Amino acid sequence: DIVMTQSPLSLPVTPGEPASISCRSSQSLLHSNGYTYLDWYLQKPGQSPQLLIYWGFNRASGVPDRFSGSGSGTDFTLKISRVEADDVGVYYCMQARQTPFTFGPGTKVDF
Amino acid sequence: QVQLQQWGAGLLRPSETLSLTCEVYSGSFSGYYWSWIRQPPGKGPEWIGEISHSGSANYNPSVDSRVAISIDTSNNLFFLSLSSVTAADSAVYFCARGKFNMRHAFDIWGQGTLVTVSS
Numbered sequence: 001d002i003v004m005t006q007s008p009l010s011l012p013v014t015p016g017e018p019a020s021i022s023c024r025s026s027q028s029l030l031h032s033n034g035y036t037y038l039d040w041y042l043q044k045p046g047q048s049p050q051l052l053i054y055w056g057f058n059r060a061s062g063v064p065d066r067f068s069g070s071g072s073g074t075d076f077t078l079k080i081s082r083v084e085a086d087d088v089g090v091y092y093c094m095q096a097r098q099t100p101f102t103f104g105p106g107t108k109v110d111f
Numbered sequence: 112q113v114q115l116q117q118w119g120a121g122l123l124r125p126s127e128t129l130s131l132t133c134e135v136y137s138g139s140f141s142g143y144y145w146s147w148i149r150q151p152p153g154k155g156p157e158w159i160g161e162i163s164h165s166g167s168a169n170y171n172p173s174v175d176s177r178v179a180i181s182i183d184t185s186n187n188l189f190f191l192s193l194s195s196v197t198a199a200d201s202a203v204y205f206c207a208r209g210k211f212n213m214r215h216a217f218d219i220w221g222q223g224t225l226v227t228v229s230s
Contacts, residue, residue: 037215039215039216039217041217048205048220048221048222048223049156049205049217049220050220051216051217051218054210054213054215054216055216060216060218061218092155092156094156094158094215096214096215096216099158099169099171100158100170100171100172100173101158101214101215102158103155103156103157103158104155105155106155
């Protein structure tokens with residue numbers, strides 16, 4: 001299985017300030033078709049996860065443009081340009097390069 | 112707007128079979144992959160498996176010998192069955208839909224079902 005790691009595991013943030021989360025995979029997530037199979041999800045307290053980013057950088061429908069995904073191969077980053085109160089929760093990266101799809105341990109973002 | 116509504120037994124005894132159903136409201140099965148994902152209390156999610164609109168399924172080897180995912184396209188339903196459960200199977204179980212023609216990028220999720228395995 002591809003192992004996903006994230007850092008930090010806990011991220012205290014300040015409203016209006018930027019934030020960044022790192023995700024690393026044990027194998028490259030780049031497919032021969034040119035796509036990178038990396039998603040980002042946010043799970044707000046008491047809710048189901050919600051899709052933020054897919055293909056490593058594509059924002060899902062309705063996701064504010066303050067969220068951005070970058071990276072390639074095995075190293076990826078989720079950035080929030082200006083944190084808002086609604087952004088608290090646990091952020092997970094997930095690889096879909098091969099089954100079983102695997103998630104990172106999560107990064108808890110809180111004020 | 113597409114919604115997933117899931118249901119099933121929330122309390123099981125060891126060795127019983129977990130059975131969950133997910134209904135797709137206001138959406139089509141065709142062109143999508145449908146997954147089940149679980150999340151033990153306080154832990155990250157674990158992908159259990161998926162089924163395509165045509166009925167082709169893939170499973171996580173961690174549960175492969177005990178799991179079955181099936182679909183009923185006539186009634187917009189898909190199902191999870193997990194046999195011989197133990198306490199390690201206690202988790203919140205989610206159904207989810209991948210974006211169109213994609214096996215991942217789960218853009219629609221069910222509300223989650225808490226399953227507890229206890230004697």
